[in-house]
Amino acid sequence: EVYLVESGGGLVRPGESLRLSCAASGFKFSGYSMSWVRQAPGKGLQWVASISTSSSYIYYADSVKGRFTVSRYNAKSSLYLQMDGLRPDDTATYYCVRAEDNYGAEYFQHWGQGTLVTVSS
């Protein structure tokens, strides 16, 4: 069974940094693209960032480009999200997601339980 366990969330002040981690198990981590999706309290889902299997392809939402950095360490089956310059509108639950290939495109099949990031002074 696929397990995705996020950690690293918490309360930070505007402008500060936070690093989220996602520990994956139950599958060959190096064989799957991974993503981060967030959900502000009471709001909808927003894709944040995606990274390909060997980190060759990395994509960011415009709202986080230049502030967030996604990375992975396949040897440790881990996904990361370095968040710098945090703003109050970054407050959300952040989900680690495993993608599934569908004819060259990827949808989000497995989701972690999420970790809450709160940015407030």
Next chain:
Amino acid sequence: DIQMTQSPSSLSASVGDRVTITCRASQDISNYLAWYQQKPGRVPKLLIYGASTLQSGVPSRFSGSESGTDFTLTISSLQPEDVATYYCQKYNSAPWTFGQGTKVEIK
């Protein structure tokens, strides 16, 4: 970027009713459209991918269809356990945009 417009934003229906949710893409995305269900306080769950392929384990009362850039999620007979917010998502390329969500309640 391609926009995904989902409607309605909410609906209330009776148990046993047929429920339809629509998602419109602003440009062609072929059939790279997924539907997710998020029950209150829970993690999103994949229902359908490829516009109409049911994810394993999802009840057959759920179905998806497409007509050009219009996509539809249908619940053939609404059940109490279907109370949730439903999201469409394009996945043909970055950005992986979600629709705004449709909250489904029981009347």
